[in-house]
Amino acid sequence: MGKKLDFITPELKEFIENQKLFFVGTAASDGRVNVSPKGTDSFRVIDKNKIVWLNLTGSGNETAAHLLKSSRMTIMFCAFEGKPMILRLYGNAKIYHKRDSGFEKYSNLFPENVGARQIIEMDVDLVQTSCGFAVPFMDFKEERTTLNAWAEKQGEDNIKAYWKEKNTLSIDGFETGIFEG
Template identity: 65%
Template sequence: MAKQFESLSEAHINFIKEQKIFFIGTAAESGRVNVSPKGMDTLRVLSPNKVIWLNLTGSGNETAAHINQVNRMTIMFCAFDGKPLILRLYGHAKIYHERDPEFNEWVPQFGETEGARQIFELEIDLVQTSCGFAVPLMDFVEERSILRDWAKNKGKDKIKDYWEEKNQKSIDGFETGIF
């Protein structure tokens, strides 16, 4: 049975810290809905009603394009080991780029940040838990180093060239605001 909360409890925060992957859901008023997996220790809980996550360079930039239009976001965590649980955070998001003071204030919290593209801040207005009985049990082996290695080898200037080529518009043609 699903349960709803106004904010994260200490147990919710501890659960989040244990997860190796989370999923971001966003949608503009029209076009496609985007669900994107994230990992690599890129999420921080700032308070019971606020989280931030570091968005690394990828092939698309759908989340940014959607948040520029409609600032709704859902973050979902699933227990793939231990007790079954699904935890969803619903709220309104803001996006910060390297040019923004918030980005520069928060980016040190993430350690190695090659390829850092944006930081998203989610103001949580609803926390929901559900059973997760159908989520499979899976073993975590290790983080993939491919994305960080790619970003390190490319270097900051070539990453910005990549953003210019691939990250300025969503698949629906919406502006991402990266520049």
């Protein structure tokens, strides 16, 4: 059954590396709680207490807005194949934009992507596993290429225009910090 750990074990790191999907949960002190599914080759375990993930352009930018209000973040993985398990990583996160040295520090860990919006770095202070006995089996077919193809077609200038239109404020009106002050 479930366990609580202070760090990501080598076995859990391997589990994470084999997952095709993860979920990110954030919230400010007020407003809506956000849970976002994330895919593609966008997650890295840096060490037993640090992860980073590449946040791609999307229709909203809730995670960024929430992290500016409160650094708390939860990441969840579910085993849809093989042995059942749910894995949650709890911690505090920082957000790096392309203008930040942290973005440059980690960007080489990911495939180049014109839609790359931010890199999120999280210091993990609690790792929790639970049974996952009710999580269904689902077969992975393939990655969706729609978002990356859209970003390529848009190009950098149109992506920035999209950010101005869709990614500067959260649904609760919080600033996302995507552009310098």
